Amino acid sequence: MENEAGALSRVAGLFSSRGYNIESLTVAATEDPTLSRMTLVTVGSDDVVEQITKQLNKLIEVVKVVDLSDGVHIERELMLIKVRAVGNDREEIKRMADIFRGRIIDVTDKSYTIELTGTGSKLDAFIEAMERSTILETVRTGASGIGRGERILKI
Amino acid sequence: MSTELTGAEITVRCLQKEGVDYIFGYPGGAVLYIYDELFKQDKVKHVLVRHEQAAVHAADGYARSSNKVGVALVTSGPGVTNAVTGIATAYMDSIPLVIISGQVPTHAIGLDAFQEVDTVGITRPCVKHNFLVKDVSELAATIKKAFYIASTGRPGPVLVDIPKDVSQHKTAFAYPEKVSMRSYNPVTRGHSGQIKKAVQLILGAKRPMIYTGGGVILSDAATRLTNLVRMLGFPCTNTLMGLGGYPATDKQFVGMLGMHGTYEANMAMQHCDVLVAVGARFDDRVIGNPKHFYNEARKIIHIDIDPSSISKRVKVDVPIVGSISDVLDELMKLLQAGKDKLDQSALEAWWTQIDLWRARDCLKYDRASTIIKPQMVIEKLYKVTKGNAFITSDVGQHQMWAAQFYKFDLPRRWINSGGLGTMGFGLPAAMGVQFANPKGAVACVTGEASIQMCIQELSTCKQYNLPLKIVNLNNRYMGMVRQWQEFFHGNRYAESYMDALPNFVKLAESYGHVGMKIEQPGDVEGALKEAFKLKDRLVFMDFITDQTENVFPMVPGGKGLSEMILV
Numbered sequence: 001m002e003n004e005a006g007a008l009s010r011v012a013g014l015f016s017s018r019g020y021n022i023e024s025l026t027v028a029a030t031e032d033p034t035l036s037r038m039t040l041v042t043v044g045s046d047d048v049v050e051q052i053t054k055q056l057n058k059l060i061e062v063v064k065v066v067d068l069s070d071g072v073h074i075e076r077e078l079m080l081i082k083v084r085a086v087g088n089d090r091e092e093i094k095r096m097a098d099i100f101r102g103r104i105i106d107v108t109d110k111s112y113t114i115e116l117t118g119t120g121s122k123l124d125a126f127i128e129a130m131e132r133s134t135i136l137e138t139v140r141t142g143a144s145g146i147g148r149g150e151r152i153l154k155i
Numbered sequence: 156m157s158t159e160l161t162g163a164e165i166t167v168r169c170l171q172k173e174g175v176d177y178i179f180g181y182p183g184g185a186v187l188y189i190y191d192e193l194f195k196q197d198k199v200k201h202v203l204v205r206h207e208q209a210a211v212h213a214a215d216g217y218a219r220s221s222n223k224v225g226v227a228l229v230t231s232g233p234g235v236t237n238a239v240t241g242i243a244t245a246y247m248d249s250i251p252l253v254i255i256s257g258q259v260p261t262h263a264i265g266l267d268a269f270q271e272v273d274t275v276g277i278t279r280p281c282v283k284h285n286f287l288v289k290d291v292s293e294l295a296a297t298i299k300k301a302f303y304i305a306s307t308g309r310p311g312p313v314l315v316d317i318p319k320d321v322s323q324h325k326t327a328f329a330y331p332e333k334v335s336m337r338s339y340n341p342v343t344r345g346h347s348g349q350i351k352k353a354v355q356l357i358l359g360a361k362r363p364m365i366y367t368g369g370g371v372i373l374s375d376a377a378t379r380l381t382n383l384v385r386m387l388g389f390p391c392t393n394t395l396m397g398l399g400g401y402p403a404t405d406k407q408f409v410g411m412l413g414m415h416g417t418y419e420a421n422m423a424m425q426h427c428d429v430l431v432a433v434g435a436r437f438d439d440r441v442i443g444n445p446k447h448f449y450n451e452a453r454k455i456i457h458i459d460i461d462p463s464s465i466s467k468r469v470k471v472d473v474p475i476v477g478s479i480s481d482v483l484d485e486l487m488k489l490l491q492a493g494k495d496k497l498d499q500s501a502l503e504a505w506w507t508q509i510d511l512w513r514a515r516d517c518l519k520y521d522r523a524s525t526i527i528k529p530q531m532v533i534e535k536l537y538k539v540t541k542g543n544a545f546i547t548s549d550v551g552q553h554q555m556w557a558a559q560f561y562k563f564d565l566p567r568r569w570i571n572s573g574g575l576g577t578m579g580f581g582l583p584a585a586m587g588v589q590f591a592n593p594k595g596a597v598a599c600v601t602g603e604a605s606i607q608m609c610i611q612e613l614s615t616c617k618q619y620n621l622p623l624k625i626v627n628l629n630n631r632y633m634g635m636v637r638q639w640q641e642f643f644h645g646n647r648y649a650e651s652y653m654d655a656l657p658n659f660v661k662l663a664e665s666y667g668h669v670g671m672k673i674e675q676p677g678d679v680e681g682a683l684k685e686a687f688k689l690k691d692r693l694v695f696m697d698f699i700t701d702q703t704e705n706v707f708p709m710v711p712g713g714k715g716l717s718e719m720i721l722v
Contacts (some may be wrong), residue, residue: 002338006275006287017280047466054463060284060304063338155337 003029003036007061011038014059020044020052024077024120024142035063035155039075039145041120063155072148078115079123080105082137083130085112093134100126111136119143159325162291162317163188166255169298170199172330175226177202177217177590179210183230184270185257188322202590202619205611207234209583211241211254211312212609216587218250219570220545220595222375224306225250225587230257231319232270235277240577242312243281247574248396249373251310253301254282260320261289274316283311291324296331303334308341309461310373341460345477345485352473353456354489356429361501362508363389364427366412368441369396369573370434370459374479377401377566380433383487388502390509392420394435395558396573403562404542409509410518413441414710415555418517418719421710423509425451425717432457434479437469438574445469447715458482517708517721518559526701527676529553529628533560536598536626539683544596544624545570545588549581549605552634555706557600579608582625586612589621596624596687603629603697604653613666616693624686625695627659630702638705642720663695674699 001007008027015022023041030037042052049067056065068075085093090112097104097114100122106113116126120143127138147153160168166189170178179202182190193201204210207229214225225245229238235256245252259268275287284304286297294317301313357363365387371380377400384391384407391401392412401408410417412424424430424442430453435441442448445468455471457464458479465474475482520530533556536544546561547570548554554571563569570588572580585599599606606627616623628634636651660670669692673682679698686694707722 006279009276010279013279047470051463051467058461058463060336060339 001036001038001059001063002061003034004061007036008038010059010061011040011056014055015042018051018055020048024140026142026144032155039068039143041143064153066147066153068145068147071151073145073151074148075119075143075145076117077120077123077143078117078141079126080113080115080139081127081130081135082111082113084110084134084136086110089134093130096126096129100129102126158327160328161188161192161325162294162322163192165291165294165326165328166298166317166322167192167196167199168328169295169330170226171196173224173302175199175224178226178228179204179213179217179587180228181207181210181230181234183234183257185231185234185259185319186228186255186322188319189228189255189257189317201228202586202615204583204615206609207237208240208579209586209609209612209615211238211245211252212577212580212583213587213590214252214254215241215245215250216547216570216584217591218245218252218587219584220567220588221591222567223591224302225252226255227252228255230270231259231274232272234270235272235274239278239281240579242278242314244572244575244577244580245312246281246283248369248572249310250312251305252312253298253305254312254314256314256316257322258287258316258318261318262320264318274314278314281312282314285314285316287316288318288321291321291326294321294326295328299331300334300336304339308339342476343478343481345458345475345482347485349473349475350482350485350489353431353475353486354493356454356456356473357387357431357490358493358495358497360389360429361498362426362428362505363387363431363502364423364429365389365391365431365433366394366424366435367391367397367400367433368394368435370479371397371400372566374434374460375566376434376479376483379480379483379487381405383483383490386487386490387497389431390423390506392416392424394441394573395571397435398558398569399563399566402564404564409513411558412716414443415559415706415708416710417559418515418708418721419509419512421708421716421719422512425715428453430455432459432471433483434459436464436467439468442469443710443714443716443718447718450715515721519722520704524676524701527673527679527698529556529630529698529700529704530560531676532626532628532679532698532700533557533600535680535683536600537561539680539687540596540598544568544598545585545592547571547581547585547588547597547599549599549601549608550576550578551602551605551636552630552638552704552706553600553602553605553628555635556628578605581605582609582612582623585623586615586619586621589623598624598626600626600628602634603627603631603656603659604633610662613663613668613693613695617667620691621693622689622691623693625693627695627697628700629656629659629697630700630704631656632702634704635706641705642709642711659695659697663693668693668695670695670697672697672699
């Protein structure tokens with residue numbers, strides 16, 4: 001969509017006013033600074049998704065809408081998770097982070113902050129794998145998506 | 156270097172370039188520079204209303220009756236919030252408007268300044284698009300875009316918010332000749348493959364039905380529609396917004412459909428086997444309960460400029476996205492060129508069935524009543540104006556009676572708030588209609604509740620000598636509310652009685668108009684004739700009508716289209 005003030009609120013407003021869900025939403029400028037790209041994750045029946053697509057296309061600032069789930073695509077999400085890491089746990093958490101291909105990016109004598117990317121379900125799995133009481137804080141970006149192979153979304 | 160103009164000058168120059176002859180508005184602090192520039196020229200004439208809601212309704216009435224973009228000008232803060240009802244009304248009915256609003260200076264935005272509201276935020280859900288102009292260098296291009304967006308594709312209101320300092324700052328003025336927007340390219344031509352499919356369905360139809368809405372009016376496609384329907388010999392119904400799209404006096408017209416549609420229109424809609432929907436959106440007041448609608452199998456062709464109107468409430472078989480005019484032209488061409496013929500014997504049987512439904516005479520009422528029946532007033536209004544008047548209405552029972560009993564043969568003659576249902580619309584809309592059609596007879600059909608929502612505009616009418624004829628169907632109730640309370644709430648008339656009504660005759664007179672009170676059925680026609688003879692005066696006719704009259708047929712909310720309550 002056009003990289004203009006207010007474009008995001010039009011999209012968000014559309015979802016709330018028509019009763020659609022937003023599971024997650026990420027947006028940032030693209031290599032063309034006049035355009036920004038949004039990945040929005042929603043759930044709904046085929047009819048609802050069709051309506052959402054049509055309604056989004058109607059917004060003046062929306063340039064193009066693609067349903068990534070129509071084809072093969074890649075999704076990635078970034079999570080920063082801060083966990084209590086003391087005593088024996090420190091080694092165990094480090095190992096777990098390695099298994100999930102996460103990176104510890106900040107360390108204190110009581111905590112680790114781990115950076116993890118992947119699909120939403122992978123991040124969920126990591127949270128599941130951590131003992132609940134050790135989790136101090138999480139922050140997730142929501143999914144960004146792109147089509148696989150030659151499939152591109154370009155204006 | 157070219158001479159630089161202020162934002163205010165640019166605004167007015169842009170309006171001139173767009174050929175705007177009237178602008179409806181109300182001044183205030185944030186738009187003073189713009190008013191100053193309007194004052195210095197005479198191409199764009201300003202009409203001073205008495206409330207900003209009326210400014211937008213008047214611009215709306217102007218647009219609906221003329222197929223031009225209506226323009227309103229309001230100040231920041233309360234000016235905008237008052238205008239919101241008008242904007243939402245136009246949005247629901249897809250009316251092309253440009254609303255120019257003042258805003259506090261850019262450096263004060265966000266600081267809770269005097270008369271500041273987040274105009275772009277407040278109006279976002281009820282405009283086709285809106286803009287906040289932060290720099291005077293963007294102003295001309297933004298206004299150009301606003302007119303372009305408002306009047307193309309599915310039309311709608313577009314708001315341009317201009318901070319006071321932007322209207323004061325100077326820049327070189329150049330009005331763009333053209334607009335090109337990568338993110339906005341409305342479709343006009345329908346998909347030829349889809350149109351071919353539609354032709355096949357139409358030719359195979361045994362019980363066809365043509366159902367048309369406001370899109371036909373907006374697309375100026377009434378003549379095309381009429382030619383097509385007559386060529387096919389199919390029955391045709393109009394929605395409330397679509398009246399005048401097909402001549403109401405024609406024998407193929409089966410009346411309006413929907414909640415207060417005719418028995419024959421609703422039955423034919425429910426029982427047809429091929430339905431051609433043209434510029435209509437299957438809304439809840441039109442087809443009732445969609446589940447019940449699905450009980451009968453039928454194939455649906457849906458022509459609309461807005462893809463999001465297609466398969467929204469009802470799934471259709473052949474969607475055609477495009478401008479109604481273009482698509483109807485294509486359909487006509489293919490039908491004329493093709494060798495296949497319609498199934499005339501099936502069509503004859505279908506008409507026999509429709510005529511049986513017609514014989515039910517669903518709009519009958521007590522014509523011998525000694526109390527004035529509201530339906531009779533509309534019938535007499537039709538007779539006295541020979542069906543040639545522009546009729547605006549407010550919202551409620553009187554609106555439905557006007558829609559049922561005034562036979563609109565032409566488009567853009569029936570001006571009402573169909574989608575939003577805005578009480579208070581009728582009088583200011585009539586003002587706009589009169590400005591757009593200075594020689595036309597303009598009547599506002601209203602009720603004693605609705606008219607009081609914008610009655611201050613009687614003052615505007617005096618200032619500009621607008622010879623409107625106000626037909627007030629005064630039943631001392633918010634009639635439609637009372638009707639629902641009678642049918643669905645055990646006759647408990649909670650707050651629906653309009654107590655302490657003014658003396659409308661004296662009220663009209665105090666505004667400098669002519670007032671009449673009519674209490675006897677025998678006086679109705681005479682009063683109307685007398686009123687329309689007063690060509691240069693506004694006449695307020697207060698008809699004291701039957702308090703207990705209800706609008707029939709009625710499809711109760713949530714019921715199916717064929718489950719009507721009949722008189």
